[in-house]
Structures are given as C-alpha cells and as structure tokens.
Amino acid sequence: MTKRLIVIAGSTGVGKTDMSIKVANHLNAHILCGDSRQIYKEMTIGTAVPTKDDMATVPHHLFQFVSAKDRYNVGRYERDALLVLDDLFKRYDNALVVGGSGLYLDALCKGIDPLPEADHAMREEMLLLWHSLGGREILLKELQERDSELWDTIDKDNPIRVCRALEVCRLTGEPFSKIRRGKIIKRPFEIVKIGLRREREELYDRINTRVDLMFSEGLLEEAHSLLPLREYNALQTVGYRELFDYFDGNITLETAKELIKRNTRHYAKRQTTWFGGDKEISWFHPNDYDGVIDYIEKL
C-alpha cells in the first residue's frame, strides 16, 4: 500500500492542533511538527506547542527537539523530517505534518535545492555594510556582477534576500540563481494537503484571546528566562521580541501585549497569503472533522 503524508496547514490560531489530533487518531498516524518555532526546546507558551495531553494522545515528532542556540534551518528540517517519515512508514501507512511555516512544509513536500548553510560571520559583516552609508549600493553592485540572471527578479530593498544571495555566490563561486533551480523532488510517498481557514474577524478574535491566555499561562516569565538567548534567530519571534522591548524599558507591558496581538495578526496574514497560493491545498473549516476525514478516505 502507498504511504501517505497528510499535511495540515493554516495560519496561526486557526485550530490546527485539534484537527490534527482527531485526524491522527482516526488514521492511526503520528504527528510531525511543520512549524519553524515549535521545534525549539526552550519555547513553549509563546509558540503554542501542543499540550502534554495532546502529545500523550498521539505520538508527536520534531517538537521541541533542538536548542534555540543550535541555529536550525530549513535544510536540516527537510532532512530530519524525511528521516522520521522513513522510519514511521515502516510501521504505518499514514503520517501527519502540522504547521504554519510554508517554507518548511514546501521543503518537505517538494524538496529544497542543496544550497550552502549560512556563514554567520560573513552575513553579519554584509548586513553591517548594508546599513552603512553607500553600503547597499556596494553590495548590490557585487550581486549584479556575480549573478546577472538573479538581478532582474531579486527584491533589491530586502537586505536579507540580497545578502543571502551574495553569500551563496561567494561561498560557491557560482551564481545563486544557478544553484537555486527550484526543481521539485518526487517523494516516495503520496502527499495530501489540507488547509484550514476561517473568517478573518473570527481568526483575529481567537488570536487576541490566545495572547491573553498565553500571558495567564506565564509568557512573561518564559520570555524573561529567555533573555540570555535573545540574539538567536529562534527568539526573533512574535511574543518574545515585544517582551524583550518591555524588559529594556522601551515600552509598557500593556503596549507589548497589544503589539504581540497585532504582530500575530500580521503573521497570520502572511501565512494566509503563502498558503493561498498553493493550488494543491483543499480547504476546510477547522471544525469540519468529518469533512476532512471523508475527504481523506475517499482519495
């Protein structure tokens, strides 16, 4: 029998966890994390990882398994997720991946080109240059010389894009666009994409309520304990950055809370945009368990 990976995607706060538990139970499947922040050990409340009860009901993989200090990335995620799936498919016919990180999910479903990992020293130096007077022009000029094909399409206002592309050119000695082919890798299993969505207003209400709940669960304390890790990418995350600003005395707690709500809404919107562009997704309301299970069974 062919093995199947069921992807459950959707924006933050839409209700993916509940759906995934039900579907996993029904299919006798395990759940993988498809979220770029729930993988970190140190973060629990602010990333809304599934509860202990949830995890006890269905086996979960790739949740909170690396340290925020480990500088994890998409490439490692692709590899780790495939390893877990390889193992699971020896015993089960179905597996679920649940999350809201479009890039991570795409890497798992379609593969990602073998680009070199980041060179953090080089990156830091480039970003410093970017923000200095005339630095942007210097970097753009170098990129234009190294990769004329990319030049036409790259977002020249986006320092992270430009510096990353340049980084790859320097590290490999080849144009970035030559290595990043976007070739789709056929996986040795079937992929079924389920998208969850609800009315915008309803989603925003849920987000606001969830942020309040996070505070009552101790988000403030969690963020405070993570102050020593604030420079790591893992902590460049909604719910933590705003509180770091509060600890610095730049904003009030009330403002931080409002900003977390707002930034979570912004994040949810970006996710909506990403997933909306994926034509392979079949959409359901988060409460429509029967609909989802029906759909999967009739495939």
Add this chain to the structure above:
RNA sequence: GGUGCCAUAGCUCAGUUGGUAGAGCAAAGGACUGAAAAUCCUUGUGUCCCUAGUUCGAUUCUUGGUGGCACCA
C-alpha cells in the same frame, strides 16, 4: 457664566498665503529556497463638525451654533 484653544482618513495629527487634502499607525493585497513567527514590496475620497455670509470658488476668511479641552469666576 466668562475668556482662550481645538474640531481634517478607523486612530494620532500635518496642511491648504482661498482653487475640495497627506503622513505615521491600523487595515487590505502581494512576494518568498538554510534567519521564514524572519525579511521585504504595493495600496490613502475623506459630508476637512453644522449653519449663514463674503467670494467666480470656502475645508481654509467672517457670523452664529454644537461638541471637546484649558484657564478664570
């Protein structure tokens, strides 16, 4: 009760020496290949509080209201 100041986009405000107006935030749309909960791009018509006047023309000046704020009684 008196005097002064204010009333412009969902919010905070700028501005028009009289020719019907624009920033920030919010909101909406979009991009996305090892930082992706990141990073970046696009989008601003609104009885310019109401009324009467002056004027070719008033959101702008004048009269009278209404509401808010401050000070004096």
